[in-house]
Amino acid sequence: MEILRANSIVKNYQDANSVLKILRSVNLSVCKADLIAIRGSSGSGKSTLLHILGMLDSPTSGEIHYFDKLVTSKNKELAAFRNKHIGFVFQFHFLLMDFTAIENVAIPMYIAGKSWHKALKEAGELLARIGMHERLNHYPNQLSGGEQQRTAIARALINHPDIVFADEPTGNLDAKHAEEIISLIKGLNEDYGQTFIIATHDQMICNSMNTNYRLEQGVLELVPGMNS
Ligand SMILES: Nc1ncnc2c1ncn2[C@@H]1O[C@H](COP(=O)(O)OP(=O)(O)OP(=O)(O)O)[C@@H](O)[C@H]1O
Ligand SMILES: [Mg+2]
Secondary structure, three states, X not given: OEEEEEEEEEEEEEOOOOEEEEEEEEEEEEEOOOEEEEEOOOOOOHHHHHHHHOOOOOOOEEEEEEOOEEOOOOOOHHHHHHHHHEEEEOOOOOOOOOOOHHHHHXXXXXXXXXXXXXXXXXXXXXXXXXXXOOOOOOOHHHOOHHHHHHHHHHHHHOOOOOEEEEEOOOOOXXXXXXXXXXXXXXXXXXXXXXXXXXXXXXXXXXXHOOEEEEEEOOEEEEOOOOOO
């Protein structure tokens, strides 16, 4: 089942006296439970594309459909739609500094209507799955970069969104912790049919995904031999 379709996505940034053409014409079709890696050199537009697909930024032109619903027109319902269906792991983590790791992860579940008690319980269990059980009550400034990253991943996953965008989710992690994240992603994909779209330079992630794309010159192309 197709859940996301992007048609002819263009993104330009207007400079003082020139136009920067970042995305020239991106087309993408995503089915439920797809595991997609997007590769591409630094500055090629991976974060830009993820933000647009994740409805955090608007394209200059082009259309995005989720479940056959057009989401590129301005619409009040879109924020609610995004909260319900989309999870986002940012390249820079944006944890709330006044809350502990477990609280940062629990907050989206509490906002979605679960009790604080249940949200803390689930947040604790999810963090434990990625080796964070001894850091639950640390504040972000008491966590290493990799621990902050794992907390941000757990926060994006706590409500089991249909589709998760992750921007370099293993960028700060060593091989062991990267493997834990990958096995969490694959486990959630199998258990809940969650879809993942991951911008990454990590070969281990690329090898673990079903489909690999490369973003180059503003166009998204399948990487031959990396698709099952
Ligand atoms: N708000 C902005 N205004 C102008 N240019 C921007 C803006 N945001 C991003 N860019 C430019 O767009 C290009 C793509 O940036 P983007 O962050 O999407 O790259 P990326 O592929 O994610 O790179 P990296 O691998 O380093 O994370 C860069 O050249 C960047 O300078
Ligand atoms: Mg980026």
